[in-house]
Amino acid sequence: MDELLQEFISETQETLEALAGEVVAWEADPTDRDRLDAIFRFFHTVKGSCGFLNLPRFERLSHAAEDVLAEIRADKRIADPATVSAVLGIMDRIAELAEAVAIGAALPHENDDYLIAALTEKEAAAPEESEAPTAPVAVARTSGGQAAPRTIRLPLSLIDQLMNGVSDMVLARNELSRKLRERSGDPELESAFERLSTCVADMRDAISKTRMQRVDRLFTAIPRMVRDLGRDLGKRIDLTLEGGDVEMDREMVEMVVDPLTHIVRNSIDHGIETPEKRRALGKPETGRLKLEARQSGNQIVIEISDDGQGIDTRRLVDKAIAAGRMTPEAAARMSEAEKLDLIFHPGLSTASEVTAISGRGVGMDVVRANVERIGGVIALDNRPGCGLTIMLRVPLTLTIIPGLIVRAGGLHFAIPRSAVVEILHDNNETLRIAEVGGAKIATIRSIRHSMIDLEEVLGMERIAQPGPRAIMVVRSATGVPFAMGVSAVENHEELVIRPASPLVMATGVYAGMTLPDNGKPMLLLDAAGLANAARLPNIIDDQAARRAEETQEAQGGVEMVSALRFEEYSGERRLLKLSLIERVEDIDARLFGRSGGHGFVRLDGRLVPVANGHHDFAGEKVAALRLRDGAREACYPVAAVLDIVDMPAVPDMVAMHGLLSGVAVIDGEHLEVINPFALFAALPDAPIVERTGGRCLLADSEDGWTREILAPLLRQAGHEVVMGLPGDAAVDPQDVVLFTGSEASEASELLGCRVVHLRATPRPNGPQDSSIYRYDQDALMAALSGSRR
Amino acid sequence: MNQLYLFATLAGTRVAVEAREVEAVVKLTDISPVPGMGAHVAGLSALRSRVLTIIDVAALVRGRPTPAEQRGFAIIADISGHSYGLMVDAVYDICQVPEGELPLRGQLDPVWSPYARGLVEHEGQPYLLVSLSGFIEAGAMAQAA
Numbered sequence: 058m059d060e061l062l063q064e065f066i067s068e069t070q071e072t073l074e075a076l077a078g079e080v081v082a083w084e085a086d087p088t089d090r091d092r093l094d095a096i097f098r099f100f101h102t103v104k105g106s107c108g109f110l111n112l113p114r115f116e117r118l119s120h121a122a123e124d125v126l127a128e129i130r131a132d133k134r135i136a137d138p139a140t141v142s143a144v145l146g147i148m149d150r151i152a153e154l155a156e157a158v159a160i161g162a163a164l165p166h167e168n169d170d171y172l173i174a175a176l177t178e179k180e181a182a183a184p185e186e187s188e189a190p191t192a193p194v195a196v197a198r199t200s201g202g203q204a205a206p207r208t209i210r211l212p213l214s215l216i217d218q219l220m221n222g223v224s225d226m227v228l229a230r231n232e233l234s235r236k237l238r239e240r241s242g243d244p245e246l247e248s249a250f251e252r253l254s255t256c257v258a259d260m261r262d263a264i265s266k267t268r269m270q271r272v273d274r275l276f277t278a279i280p281r282m283v284r285d286l287g288r289d290l291g292k293r294i295d296l297t298l299e300g301g302d303v304e305m306d307r308e309m310v311e312m313v314v315d316p317l318t319h320i321v322r323n324s325i326d327h328g329i330e331t332p333e334k335r336r337a338l339g340k341p342e343t344g345r346l347k348l349e350a351r352q353s354g355n356q357i358v359i360e361i362s363d364d365g366q367g368i369d370t371r372r373l374v375d376k377a378i379a380a381g382r383m384t385p386e387a388a389a390r391m392s393e394a395e396k397l398d399l400i401f402h403p404g405l406s407t408a409s410e411v412t413a414i415s416g417r418g419v420g421m422d423v424v425r426a427n428v429e430r431i432g433g434v435i436a437l438d439n440r441p442g443c444g445l446t447i448m449l450r451v452p453l454t455l456t457i458i459p460g461l462i463v464r465a466g467g468l469h470f471a472i473p474r475s476a477v478v479e480i481l482h483d484n485n486e487t488l489r490i491a492e493v494g495g496a497k498i499a500t501i502r503s504i505r506h507s508m509i510d511l512e513e514v515l516g517m518e519r520i521a522q523p524g525p526r527a528i529m530v531v532r533s534a535t536g537v538p539f540a541m542g543v544s545a546v547e548n549h550e551e552l553v554i555r556p557a558s559p560l561v562m563a564t565g566v567y568a569g570m571t572l573p574d575n576g577k578p579m580l581l582l583d584a585a586g587l588a589n590a591a592r593l594p595n596i597i598d599d600q601a602a603r604r605a606e607e608t609q610e611a612q613g614g615v616e617m618v619s620a621l622r623f624e625e626y627s628g629e630r631r632l633l634k635l636s637l638i639e640r641v642e643d644i645d646a647r648l649f650g651r652s653g654g655h656g657f658v659r660l661d662g663r664l665v666p667v668a669n670g671h672h673d674f675a676g677e678k679v680a681a682l683r684l685r686d687g688a689r690e691a692c693y694p695v696a697a698v699l700d701i702v703d704m705p706a707v708p709d710m711v712a713m714h715g716l717l718s719g720v721a722v723i724d725g726e727h728l729e730v731i732n733p734f735a736l737f738a739a740l741p742d743a744p745i746v747e748r749t750g751g752r753c754l755l756a757d758s759e760d761g762w763t764r765e766i767l768a769p770l771l772r773q774a775g776h777e778v779v780m781g782l783p784g785d786a787a788v789d790p791q792d793v794v795l796f797t798g799s800e801a802s803e804a805s806e807l808l809g810c811r812v813v814h815l816r817a818t819p820r821p822n823g824p825q826d827s828s829i830y831r832y833d834q835d836a837l838m839a840a841l842s843g844s845r846r
Numbered sequence: 847m848n849q850l851y852l853f854a855t856l857a858g859t860r861v862a863v864e865a866r867e868v869e870a871v872v873k874l875t876d877i878s879p880v881p882g883m884g885a886h887v888a889g890l891s892a893l894r895s896r897v898l899t900i901i902d903v904a905a906l907v908r909g910r911p912t913p914a915e916q917r918g919f920a921i922i923a924d925i926s927g928h929s930y931g932l933m934v935d936a937v938y939d940i941c942q943v944p945e946g947e948l949p950l951r952g953q954l955d956p957v958w959s960p961y962a963r964g965l966v967e968h969e970g971q972p973y974l975l976v977s978l979s980g981f982i983e984a985g986a987m988a989q990a991a
Binding site for chain 2: 221224225227228466468514515516517555556557558559560561563564566567570572576577578579580590
């Protein structure tokens with residue numbers, strides 16, 4: 058065939074496909090000049106091209122359509138449904154002719170005059186039909202303008218060839234890289250190779266993108282179909298298409314077209330009621346049909362929802378019984394979901410009579426089979442009387458997905474990263490694996506999962522290994538998470554997934570295969586398929602999840618607390634609750650002393666009791682824990698501070714004697730736990746030698762600064778801090794009252810003790826102002842100690 | 847009827863395959879096993895950037911898998927869009943046979959009856975004419991069973 062002619066035909070066919078939706082949209086909104094112009098341009102182009110290609114029938118048809126459209130453009134005529142139908146009729150005829158020319162068949166000799174007459178005839182009939190000004194279909198497309206990027210057409214085989222070529226190139230590069238590594242490194246050569254590598258990688262990315270196609274293409278035929286069906290059946294449908302810009306594999310698009318078409322057809326035929334019936338039911342006359350595509354992990358979800366009558370499960374069951382598929386008793390035992398599932402059985406339909414639209418011998422059973430064949434899943438959400446939502450989940454095969462490489466039985470497998478929730482080693486403390494009657498149950502943080510070993514499901518030998526096995530929590534798109542044991546999780550990689558041959562796919566446990574850089578083919582595991590193959594119960598253990606919290610509370614006995622692990626001078630390792638320890642510091646050994654049978658240490662000008670009685674040290678510095686029970690403090694010299702661990706709040710072995718409250722087992726080591734009660738009780742009651750001075754009474758205990766900044770500062774300096782003025786007036790003359798406001802000053806002076814007034818500004822308010830700037834620590838400390846004299 | 851045939855031995859039997867079904871014949875190298883499959887699927891093998899599903903025809907026909915060390919050659923074929931490699935014992939020749947396909951005669955071993963379509967005579971020897979896609983279909987059936 059003439060190359061020019063061929064080009065014309067394929068271009069026409071493509072434009073026609075894209076325009077079908079536009080015409081319907083234009084009908085819904087005849088004022089849309091852009092769409093009208095696009096359609097007009099199409100006919101104009103066809104007319105112009107066929108002039109010199111000598112295709113008279115094309116020319117006549119397009120000429121007639123162009124004339125009518127020109128009149129509409131000039132506002133001499135309105136675009137009523139009849140005109141639109143006639144224009145669509147012409148477009149269909151042009152498509153038929155193009156098809157005939159493309160395959161070199163004889164042009165079908167049908168009467169074009171009839172079609173052309175339909176265009177012009179309606180001019181007279183138009184006023185009569187004006188009572189139905191609304192278009193049968195309103196199309197709302199939430200995405201996508203009309204401006205298409207520049208494109209060219211390529212044969213698919215060429216793209217496949219390119220793809221294979223690039224894959225070969227990657228393999229060659231890898232081999233080269235291995236060879237280069239074996240030889241000595243020449244930086245120049247390496248940098249050149251690096252550049253080549255990057256180019257190859259970029260190219261591979263670009264080529265794999267050529268396989269992707271916008272879901273829009275899947276949607277192109279829908280508006281037209283909905284319009285035609287709606288007209289035939291006398292139903293009004295408001296169609297919404299969403300997510301057309303989602304990309305999916307070209308082959309997938311082709312696989313999904315048929316099931317999708319069928320579902321839409323069903324929805325209009327059986328789902329959405331006639332306007333009269335809808336009015337009677339109190340629904341809006343116009344039915345709503347919504348198609349939505351979105352990407353969810355490594356799957357494309359296509360949702361088709363309508364607000365029709367839904368599926369009458371009772372009728373389905375009646376039909377199944379009538380057809381002798383099951384007994385009424387069995388039907389009575391079925392759950393609603395199982396009843397709904399009957400729609401997928403061959404030969405069962407809720408339609409009381411076979412109509413011209415749906416009586417094509419294709420049922421939902423075929424739809425499901427088609428979807429499942431491409432590794433997809435179909436799910437129904439039936440709202441009887443209110444509508445039906447059908448969800449198709451199809452994988453993005455032949456695309457690049459992030460995957461984990463796992464090893465099992467000496468082989469490598471890939472699993473989509475998105476299917477893996479969690480990976481643990483089987484020696485993890487939060488994991489417990491129990492076995493009963495051959496079933497394995499993994500309890501991870503008190504949630505029970507069914508557990509399988511990959512080797513077992515695939516019928517491989519489990520190879521003994523020195524290290525721990527990896528347990529993955531796997532969740533498929535539909536199923537319930539389960540735990541899967543593998544030898545190891547080795548790597549994380551971007552994988553180019555290709556479909557495996559039907560033979561391999563038939564096992565149901567593989568979703569595809571991939572050829573990694575090492576040239577050894579690897580299979581991609583299908584999480585849902587594995588669960589099916591292992592016949593795992595599909596029950597969510599939500600009870601366990603709900604109970605998890607309760608158990609947590611009930612298990613208060615084994616509540617864990619942080620503890621410091623340290624070594625005593627005597628060499629024992631002991632634990633002390635971390636919350637008691639204010640800090641750990643190195644103290645000069647000379648500061649330690651002994652008085653009246655008690656050890657003490659001089660810190661910040663005060664004497665602090667030493668809890669364990671040590672006072673004589675070899676080194677210059679002594680590591681010491683500074684403890685505080687809220688009021689009193691103590692120092693606890695240790696040989697070494699080891700680390701912080703979690704210990705049970707109640708020791709594993711309770712033994713109340715002396716300083717110890719029991720023994721806790723941490724990481725297999727028996728450690729004595731210091732009893733803080735005994736520790737503080739053993740301290741000398743009276744302050745040692747030097748009375749540390751009076752209390753600091755903080756008058757403004759409500760003030761944030763006083764509470765959060767001043768109080769800790771004073772405590773750290775060793776002062777006893779009392780919040781607020783004591784109500785019982787038990788004020789010692791040695792006490793100091795600190796306040797920031799002014800009101801309290803007289804009152805505290807009445808108490809007969811020293812008062813320190815703190816101010817917020819650096820400068821004094823006047824010559825009489827004896828207050829101290831509150832961040833002047835030296836002055837503050839001096840004032841406090843001065844008060845003691 | 848000047849048909850071109852590939853002559854090979856397969857599971858100990860002389861067979862002929864129509865040459866247009868055959869894409870290439872390669873010596874088998876690494877085969878990655880596919881666990882969970884019947885013995886008739888020997889595994890996957892990479893041929894440059896293509897991944898072949900290797901069918902152990904002997905296992906399919908006789909139910910006896912070929913030991914790994916006896917794996918020799920595979921006939922590469924593209925069947926309904928997927929690449930397969932069918933393991934054969936040996937490959938002899940590609941020849942034109944003027945008289946073409948002859949009807950089956952004699953009592954055929956029942957294991958061969960699902961695959962044999964006819965006879966092809968070459969150098970005075972009869973060869974069973976088999977179809978490669980027949981093996982793949984049978985493999986799928988074996989899977990389903």
